[in-house]
Amino acid sequence: MRRSVSIAGLAAALVLGTLGFGTGRKSYVASAQEKTSTTEVKIDNFSFGPVTLTVPVGATVTWTNRDDIPHTVVSTDDAKTFKSKVLDTDEKFSFTFSKAGTYPYFCSIHPKMTAKVIVQ
Amino acid sequence: MSEKKKDELVHDHNHDGIDRRGFLKCMAWAGTGAFCVIQGGVLKSYSLSRLPEPGSKEAMGELSFVQISDSHMGFNKPANPDVAGTLKAAVDKINGLSAAPEFMLHTGDISHLSKPEEFDTVDQILKSAKPKDVFYVPGEHDVLNDDGKQFLERYGKGSKGAGWYSFDKKGVHFVGLVNVMNLKAGGLGTLGHEQLEWLEDDVKHLKHSTPIVVFAHIPLWSVYPEWGWGTEDSAQALAYLKKFGSVTVLNGHIHQTMQKVEGNVTFHTAASTAFPQPAPGKADSPGPMKVPAEQLKSVLGITDVNYVQGQHALAVVDSTLA
Numbered sequence: 001m002r003r004s005v006s007i008a009g010l011a012a013a014l015v016l017g018t019l020g021f022g023t024g025r026k027s028y029v030a031s032a033q034e035k036t037s038t039t040e041v042k043i044d045n046f047s048f049g050p051v052t053l054t055v056p057v058g059a060t061v062t063w064t065n066r067d068d069i070p071h072t073v074v075s076t077d078d079a080k081t082f083k084s085k086v087l088d089t090d091e092k093f094s095f096t097f098s099k100a101g102t103y104p105y106f107c108s109i110h111p112k113m114t115a116k117v118i119v120q
Numbered sequence: 121m122s123e124k125k126k127d128e129l130v131h132d133h134n135h136d137g138i139d140r141r142g143f144l145k146c147m148a149w150a151g152t153g154a155f156c157v158i159q160g161g162v163l164k165s166y167s168l169s170r171l172p173e174p175g176s177k178e179a180m181g182e183l184s185f186v187q188i189s190d191s192h193m194g195f196n197k198p199a200n201p202d203v204a205g206t207l208k209a210a211v212d213k214i215n216g217l218s219a220a221p222e223f224m225l226h227t228g229d230i231s232h233l234s235k236p237e238e239f240d241t242v243d244q245i246l247k248s249a250k251p252k253d254v255f256y257v258p259g260e261h262d263v264l265n266d267d268g269k270q271f272l273e274r275y276g277k278g279s280k281g282a283g284w285y286s287f288d289k290k291g292v293h294f295v296g297l298v299n300v301m302n303l304k305a306g307g308l309g310t311l312g313h314e315q316l317e318w319l320e321d322d323v324k325h326l327k328h329s330t331p332i333v334v335f336a337h338i339p340l341w342s343v344y345p346e347w348g349w350g351t352e353d354s355a356q357a358l359a360y361l362k363k364f365g366s367v368t369v370l371n372g373h374i375h376q377t378m379q380k381v382e383g384n385v386t387f388h389t390a391a392s393t394a395f396p397q398p399a400p401g402k403a404d405s406p407g408p409m410k411v412p413a414e415q416l417k418s419v420l421g422i423t424d425v426n427y428v429q430g431q432h433a434l435a436v437v438d439s440t441l442a
Contacts, residue, residue, distance in 0.1 A: 046347075046405035068197040068408050070233060070264070076305045086264040088233060089197070106305035109260045112348040114305050 040064065041115070043071050043087070043107075048115035057119055060096040065089060071113065076104040183290040186214050186221040186251065187335070187423040189372030190392035192261065193242045194232035199395040199408035200416060203232075204241060209441045210393040210422050211249045217424060221251045222289065227372035227390060228259025228300065228337030230275075234266070239274055258283055259337040259373060260300040268301060284315050286322050292427050293326055295319065297336035299351045309338030309351035316353065320360045331366040331427060331434060339371040341380060341387045344400035349374050358385065368434045370423070374406075377421065377438045388436050391421035418442040 042049050043065045055061060063073045065087040073084040073093050081103065084093035097103065097119040107113035191207045200206060214221065224246070231238035239262075246254055256275040263271055268282055279285040282298040297319070299309035311319075323332070334340065340357065342350035351357075361367045367385045375397035380387045395408045396419040403409070411419055418440050426435040 046407060067405075068195075068199065070261070072264075086233060104305065108303055109264070110348055111303040111305055111307045112346070 041073075042066055043113075046071075046107075046110055046113055048105075048107075048113060051115045052118060053115075054118045054120060055097060057100050058096065058098060059119070060094050061117055062092055062094040063087070064092050070109065071107045072109055073105055074108045076106055076114075182429040183292055183427040184217075184219045184221045185223050185225065185289075185425055186217070187225045187227060187370050187372075187390045187425060188214075188393055189227040189337075189390040189423075190229040190259065190375055190394055191226070191242055192229055192232040192392065192394035194235055194238040195394055195408075197395075197408060199410045200420075203394040204245060206417065206420050206441060207242065207245050207393045208248075209417060210420070211245060213422050213439060213441055215248075215250050219426065221424065223251045223253035223255065224249065225294075225296075225335050225370065226254055226256045227335050227370060228257050229261045229372065229392075230256065230259070231262055234262055234264040234270060236270065239270070255287070255294070255296060255335075256283075257296045257298055257336055258300055260303070263300060268298075280318055281312075281314055284318065290427070291429060292331045292333055293323070295322065295332065295334045297334060297340075297357065299336050299338045299340070299354075307352055308342075308345060308348055309336075309354075311351060311353050311357055316356050316360075319357055323360055323364075326364070328363050329365055331368070332361055332364050333368045333370065333425075333434070334361070335370040337371065338373045339387065339389055340369050341382075343374055343378060343389070347400065347406045349400065349406070361385070366434065368425070368436070370425070374400075375409075376419075377423070379436070386434070386436070388423065390423040391419065391438065391440070393420055393422070393441070396420065 039053075039055055039059050039061045041053055041061060041063045043063060044067065046067065048063070053061065063084070065071050066089070068089060070086045070088050072086055073082065075081040075083065082095040082105070086109070087093055097117065100119050102116055102118050104114065104116040106115075188210055192203055193207070195203050214224070230242050258268055258271045262268070272279070272283055276283040279296075282301045284296055284298050286293060286295045288294070297311060297315065299311050302310060302312065304310065334357075336351070338351050339349055340351050340354040344350070362384070365384055369385060369387045371387070371389045372392070374389050375392035375395065376389065376399065377391050378389045396411060397406050398409050421438055421440040424437040424439065426437070428435070
């Protein structure tokens with residue numbers, strides 16, 4: 001019981017950290033919280049979910065591969081703004097978006113898998 | 121095989137530029153087997169239970185080789201927790217063939233995660249196969265993280281570019297192509313300009329009567345583009361092969377056997393030695409298909425190919441590991 005409480009506390013701290021608590025910009029954080037119910041993308045059945053994720057500037061997005069087959073998370077632009085190593089089952093990749101914009105990405109192993117992150 | 125599955129292929133408008141007159145098709149699904157012979161452009165197929173008599177001209181040939189594919193060493197999920205065991209079973213099957221194959225083709229996804237120890241395990245298991253020469257092309261699982269550097273170091277000696285090459289055996293010209301590199305978002309397999317130019321040059325000097333065998337990981341025909349089961353620029357490659365009387369295309373990637381004959385070209389995909397994948401569109405995704413353990417070997421397999429000189433025919437036989 002004690003353990004689960006501490007994990008919940010840790011998770012809350014992580015979420016709050018992601019949203020920028022502690023920076024003193026509380027009004028910004030409140031609006032960001034409304035926009036981002038999640039910063040998680042799940043890879044299931046050869047697809048990214050949600051296909052379009054909208055997050056505030058500064059948000060860290062975490063992808064988790066829940067398939068039996070490895071996938072990657074690679075931004076589509078030539079500069080490859082973000083590029084994970086290959087993610088086996090249950091492995092994660094995180095990227096912090098510091099600039100506003102639309103970031104299309106795909107799985108470089110299964111290129112039919114495409115999605116995007118919108119940073120506002 | 122249901123009518124619906126047939127229709128999916130018939131209506132697969134893949135813009136591959138192939139003349140569809142004389143279109144013939146033969147599909148053999150995982151768990152079954154078929155023996156197909158093309159003579160003078162006419163396809164003859166036999167079920168595995170009615171194979172030609174051993175020693176007959178259909179069963180014998182100047183050249184016999186085996187294709188294996190998608191061994192996915194390192195995969196350990198419920199669809200097959202023992203991919204080393206099933207690869208060994210494939211080797212046993214090969215060693216038990218009545219006409220000893222001269223060599224093997226491995227059409228990619230040797231490893232699951234491109235780990236050195238995965239390649240090592242496959243190399244070790246294949247050492248016990250009677251045919252000593254193995255010709256490889258990479259699958260997308262063999263070129264993870266390093267753009268195929270390790271694959272080239274291990275298997276690409278004497279190859280060009282990302283690992284393509286050709287060789288001749290008893291009058292048959294073999295071409296190994298690579299279509300798993302530089303995949304673009306939303307796209308299919310890709311051969312690329314450099315490789316296509318090389319292919320055009322490679323086959324230019326050959327007589328039209330030379331039998332051609334092309335092998336590559338991802339199918340060179342549009343099996344099911346929605347799942348990425350096809351190659352963007354395969355039409356260009358096939359255009360360079362149009363002048364030849366007999367072209368056999370051997371692929372892997374889709375973990376099930378399938379055949380299609382169009383004009384002078386026979387397309388064939390091999391079963392995996394590791395785990396089956398669903399028929400096109402028959403599941404939410406092309407992920408590993410779990411079958412009851414006792415059925416697993418009936419949906420895995422090897423492909424035995426025989427060439428009979430002067431017959432314009434390559435005979436392709438799929439056998440399961442069961």
